[in-house]
Structures are given as structure tokens and as C-alpha cells.
Amino acid sequence: MWGLPMRKTLIQLTAVATLALLYPAPRAHAASKEMIQLQQQVQTLQDTLQRLQQSNDERMGVLQHLVEQTADSVNRMSQSMTTLQQSVQAQNEGNGSKVDQLSGQMQSLNDSVDELKSRIAKVSKTLQDMQSQLQNVNGQPTGGGQQSMVPGGQQAPGGPDANAAPAQPQAPPVDQLYQGGLRDYNSAKYDVAAGEFSDVLKFYPQDNLAGNAQFYLGEIAYRQGDYKTAIKNYDAVLEQFSGNPKVPAAQLRKGEAELATNQRDAGIRDLRSLIQRYPQTPEAAQARSRLNGMGIRITAPKPSPSAYQPQ
16 A cells, blocks of 8 residues: 555656756756857957957057158168268368369469569550650750760769769669569568568559559468468558459458457458458458358348449
């Protein structure tokens, strides 16, 4: 009797246990599926983050490379600017040297022209003297009772004025003095040349060559390193011979002498004045080059109608 109910009970319990065991299985399976999906999503996110990180690294590398290229370009530009500046400076110095050389050549040419003018004047003077002597000879009286004359209208020795004091020796002609001074100056015989130019000023202060002689006295002092005396002579040219063709050269050399004696402001002032007064002369070009070399920029003014014209 007890066997059958017990068996039924065991069967029921077994069924219940089996159902109990079978019931949570779907939930465990669903949870496992969700975990797998979450793992897949996490893996996907990790892959995405990795790709983003890689892309970011690549972009940062590109940006860094661009920055380095930019820095290199800036450095190259800076070097190019430095090179260009040095080139411009060297060119300015070269131009200054060329202008100095050209100015020297112009000065030598002017000296040669002055010497040629002096020679022409000397020949002209000689011709005039010969013509005067011929006129005096042709005009002499021929009577036997007349006094004996020598060429030039002077009385022969033994005449009424034989006991008179001898005449003072006359100075050589101005062209002869100037030509000799110029020749000795070009030969670097400065002391001799200075004496000859001084004689031009002493005996012929109103002659056209007197201003030139005054200028070359300044040049002699400048070449000997006596800048103070050179400035004094250049000032004499500027003040006493304002219409002389040597005036621009005198003002240029005065400015250079002042700069050589550390009179910077005075030198700059004279060079600027030269450019303003005689803008079209070679001396003005040389003054502009000198000021540019000192870092002083000069804008050349428009030439005025009264501007100096080279002769």
C-alpha cells in the first residue's frame, strides 16, 4: 500500500525537480547571450578607440612634420635674408668703392683738363708777348740821335737810367706757376707743389686759377694727414671762390676730413649740404654712397634751375 503512493510521490518530486532544473535554463542562456553581445560591443569600442588613437597619432605626426618643415623654412628664410643683407651691404660697399674710384678718375680728368687749360693759356700768353715785342720793334724810331732801345721798349745799358735801381723780378706767369704746382702735386712732391700754389694765390688772387690752387692746398694737407689745415683750405674755397668748379669737390673733401677727425655731425651736415646744393654732380653721388654706408638714408632732391653744372 505504501509502495504505490511513495512511488507516485517520488515521480511527482522528480517531475517537480526536473521542472525546477529546466525552468532557469532559458534565463541563463539569455544572460549568456547578452554577455556575449556586451563583450562584442566592448571589443568594437576598443577597436574603434584603437583606430582613433592610431589616426590621432598619425595626424599628430603629420602636424609635427609640418611644424618641423615650417621651422626649417623660417630658418632658411632667415638665412636667406641674412645672406641678402650681406650681399646688399657688400654691393653698397662695392658701389661706394666704384663711386670713389670714379670720383678719383673724375678728379684726375679735371686735373688733366686744368693742366691743358694752363698750357693753352701759356701758349696764348707767349703769342701775345711775341706780338707785343714785334709791335715794339716795328714802332722804334730809326734816327741816329735817338736812344738805343732793346726789344721790349727798354733802354739799352748806358742810357739816362743806367744808374737807376734795378727793377724787382716779376713773378712767373700764373699759368706757369699753376701748371708747375699741378705737375709736382701729381708727382707727390707736395712741399714744392704747395709753394707753387701759394704763389698763385699770392701774386694772382683774382685769377680764375686761384680757387683751384686753394683747393689743391687742401688736397695736399689732406694727403699728408693734416685734416685741420685741409678743412681750413676747403673752407677758403667755399667762402672766397664760391663760383669755382672745385666747390663741390671742396665740400665733399671737407666732409670727409671732418669724419676722419671724428666730427661726425659736421661731416654729415656738409655731405647733406653738398647733395642738396649740387645733386647732379659726381661728388654728390659719392656723398650719398658715404652716408648710405653709415646707415643714413638720403632722398635726393629735385635739381633746381640754379644747380651746379659741371664744367
